[in-house]
Amino acid sequence: MAAIPQAHGAVAVDVGLQLAVENLLARYAHALDDDRLEEWPDFFVEQGRYRITTAENHARNLPLPIIYADSRAMLRDRVSALRHANIYEAQRYRHIVSSVLVERLDPQTVRAASNFQVTRIMRTGESTLFASGRYLDRIRMDPAGARFEERIVVLDSRAVDTLLAIPI
Amino acid sequence: MAAIPQAHGAVAVDVGLQLAVENLLARYAHALDDDRLEEWPDFFVEQGRYRITTAENHARNLPLPIIYADSRAMLRDRVSALRHANIYEAQRYRHIVSSVLVERLDPQTVRAASNFQVTRIMRTGESTLFASGRYLDRIRMDPAGARFEERIVVLDSRAVDTLLAIPI
Amino acid sequence: MAAIPQAHGAVAVDVGLQLAVENLLARYAHALDDDRLEEWPDFFVEQGRYRITTAENHARNLPLPIIYADSRAMLRDRVSALRHANIYEAQRYRHIVSSVLVERLDPQTVRAASNFQVTRIMRTGESTLFASGRYLDRIRMDPAGARFEERIVVLDSRAVDTLLAIPI
Numbered sequence: 001m002a003a004i005p006q007a008h009g010a011v012a013v014d015v016g017l018q019l020a021v022e023n024l025l026a027r028y029a030h031a032l033d034d035d036r037l038e039e040w041p042d043f044f045v046e047q048g049r050y051r052i053t054t055a056e057n058h059a060r061n062l063p064l065p066i067i068y069a070d071s072r073a074m075l076r077d078r079v080s081a082l083r084h085a086n087i088y089e090a091q092r093y094r095h096i097v098s099s100v101l102v103e104r105l106d107p108q109t110v111r112a113a114s115n116f117q118v119t120r121i122m123r124t125g126e127s128t129l130f131a132s133g134r135y136l137d138r139i140r141m142d143p144a145g146a147r148f149e150e151r152i153v154v155l156d157s158r159a160v161d162t163l164l165a166i167p168i
Numbered sequence: 169m170a171a172i173p174q175a176h177g178a179v180a181v182d183v184g185l186q187l188a189v190e191n192l193l194a195r196y197a198h199a200l201d202d203d204r205l206e207e208w209p210d211f212f213v214e215q216g217r218y219r220i221t222t223a224e225n226h227a228r229n230l231p232l233p234i235i236y237a238d239s240r241a242m243l244r245d246r247v248s249a250l251r252h253a254n255i256y257e258a259q260r261y262r263h264i265v266s267s268v269l270v271e272r273l274d275p276q277t278v279r280a281a282s283n284f285q286v287t288r289i290m291r292t293g294e295s296t297l298f299a300s301g302r303y304l305d306r307i308r309m310d311p312a313g314a315r316f317e318e319r320i321v322v323l324d325s326r327a328v329d330t331l332l333a334i335p336i
Numbered sequence: 337m338a339a340i341p342q343a344h345g346a347v348a349v350d351v352g353l354q355l356a357v358e359n360l361l362a363r364y365a366h367a368l369d370d371d372r373l374e375e376w377p378d379f380f381v382e383q384g385r386y387r388i389t390t391a392e393n394h395a396r397n398l399p400l401p402i403i404y405a406d407s408r409a410m411l412r413d414r415v416s417a418l419r420h421a422n423i424y425e426a427q428r429y430r431h432i433v434s435s436v437l438v439e440r441l442d443p444q445t446v447r448a449a450s451n452f453q454v455t456r457i458m459r460t461g462e463s464t465l466f467a468s469g470r471y472l473d474r475i476r477m478d479p480a481g482a483r484f485e486e487r488i489v490v491l492d493s494r495a496v497d498t499l500l501a502i503p504i
Contacts, residue, residue, distance in 0.1 A: 013355040019181040026267035030281060033302070055428070055457075092223070094300040094324050096266045096285050098432045099362035113366060117432050117455060119285060119300045121223075125327030127297060129463060132430040132455045134369070156430050159461030187349040194435035198449060201470070260391070262468040262492055264434045264453050287453060287468045293495030295465060 014104065021102045021112050021139060024146040029095035032167060037082060040167055041075035044148045045140055048072060052153040052168060055133065066155075067167075082166060093130070093166070094119040105138075109149070112137040118168055131168060132156045182272065189270045189280050189307060192314040197263035200335060205250060208335055209243035212316045213308055216240060220321040220336060223301065234323075235335075250334060261298070261334070262287040273306075277317070280305040286336055299336060300324045350440065357438045357448050357475060360482040365431035368503060373418060376503055377411035380484045381476055384408060388489040388504060391469065402491075403503075418502060429466070429502070430455040441474075445485070448473040454504055467504060468492045 024043070031039045044050065052067040069075050100114040113136055120130035138150040153168050192211070199207045212218065220235040237243050268282040281304055288298035306318040321336050360379070367375045380386065388403040405411050436450040449472055456466035474486040489504050 013352070013359050015183055015351055015355055016181070018355055018359075019183055019186055023181050023186075023269070026269050029267045029283060030269060030302075033283065092324060094283055094285065094302075096264055096283055096432055096434075098264075098266055098434055099365045101359070101362050101366060115365060115369065115430055115432055117285070117430065117453070119297065119324070121300070121324040125325045127300060127325050127327075129297060129455065129465060132457070132463060134366075134430075156428060156455070156457040157461045157463050159463075183351055184349070187351055187354055191349050191354075191437070194437050197435045197451060198437060198470075201451065260492060262451055262453065262470075264432055264451055266432075266434055285453070287465065287492070289468070289492040293493045295468060295493050295495075297465060 014102070017104060017110060017141070018100070018102050020141065020146055021110060021137075022100050024139065024148075025097050025100060025112075025114060025135070025137075029097055033093050033095055035092065037079045037167075040079060041072040042147075044072055044075060044151070046072050048075070048148050049150040050075060050148070050153075050167070051151070052155065054155045054158045056158050058152070058154045078167070090123050091166075092121045093168075094121065095168075097135070108141055110139050110141060112139060116168070133168075182270070185272060185278060185309070186268070186270050188309065188314055189278060189305075190268050192307065192316075193265050193268060193280075193282060193303070193305075197265055201261050201263055203260065205247045205335070208247060209240040210315075212240055212243060212319070214240050216243070216316050217318040218243060218316070218321075218335070219319070220323065222323045222326045224326055226320070226322045246335070258291050259334075260289045261336075262289065263336075265303070276309055278307050278309060280307060284336070301336075350438070353440060353446060353477070354436070354438050356477065356482055357446060357473075358436050360475065360484075361433050361436060361448075361450060361471070361473075365433055369429050369431055371428065373415045373503070376415060377408045378483075380408055380411060380487070382408050384411070384484050385486040386411060386484070386489075386503070387487070388491065390491045390494045392494055394488070394490045414503070426459050427502075428457045429504075430457065431504075433471070444477055446475050446477060448475060452504070469504075 028043050050069045051065040053065040057064050069078060096117045098115050100112060102110055102112045104110050113134055115134050117129065118131045119127055121127050133153060133155040136152040136154060137148055139146050140149050196211050218237045219233040221233040225232050237246060264285045266283050268280060270278055270280045272278050281302055283302050285297065286299045287295055289295050301321060301323040304320040304322060305316055307314050308317050364379050386405045387401040389401040393400050405414060432453045434451050436448060438446055438448045440446050449470055451470050452468065453465065454467045455463055457463050469489060469491040472488040472490060473484055475482050476485050
């Protein structure tokens, strides 16, 4: 499980790595916010894991994620289901992501922690603060680009909306 | 029209360029949030274009921006009008900007896409999530500094407040 | 008092410095959001100053901060008090920080300005936009790491919650 990098004391930020990770996080956010859902699985490696859970469950290490997928194929299935259910049409998201901490684990792998906030915009025009929390990521950096080996979405609130079938 | 950079696959972030763009976006946000409206036109080139539109209009390519200006002179006129109307006094903004994607078009020009959220704080102390959306920018990088050739503000919601005469 | 860096005109961002400051701000946000309050004083130099004030008081230069501390010892006392009062248990914060402007004052000191927004999540699951504003920082950069000499939290709204004894 990804933990938050604790880079206390001396700070030597790896500039290229930091910005490569921030770039991945930004592209991911724009893909979802632009309703380019079909691109979502491609942000993960083939056996990539995606999980939405709550801060409470995460702290207790409870194996009850709200959403769980452990391959690109499962992510693609979810996209198909969403397109078929047509729920996504009725709303849009806007992601704000900040405070990205990056730590290299080995030459090809980093972990990252970041904060997010998602605004949901309904077709009626109504906007609400939909979700906040943090991303805990394990990312593979290779010449083909940076991709998620694991992305854990830890929601701050357990007041989880049923519409949460949509990726964050 | 500016489109969102799609830097899939191999990622090679131009570190200096990325941070120069983020710096421009940050200075712009602080100028508006500090009520330094008179500086606003100077973030644009002389024939700079500024437009506020909605996601709906933008997607349909409808030529119905909420605000449109295509020169620094027009932006200055707007500032004068706002100062005269004195609306701005009654409220403040706080911009949050994230997920900045940058793509070089030619040696002197880049386009950028970013997400924003604006909180509006009324004189009474009341705060609300006022607007969210994305900036689609075309930026000229030259020795005199980075300036907007075009800044399109695409609001997520069409529930647009009449007070929106104030720049975002 | 820290002022906002005004880097108009030519922009030459010091990449390493910019990211070192952003890293400090990110670690600070994660420490508070993760309820690692005991680490909070260590983000400051020994004689570090911390102040929460409102935009109104700050603009008028009124010496009426909501919270004031001018040493790590005072910050530690505050943490002890909070732990004893047990208020913090009932809520969590989520910080979003953006638009970080950095200016070097001398080889070891920088000032920075940034925008923030804090979401508060109650135990019941309810989330609200709790506070927005800007950080005005004076930061010492030395081999032991970056630390705050001064962190002024300027809240946008004077509608200040009594629970604000908790650091932002």
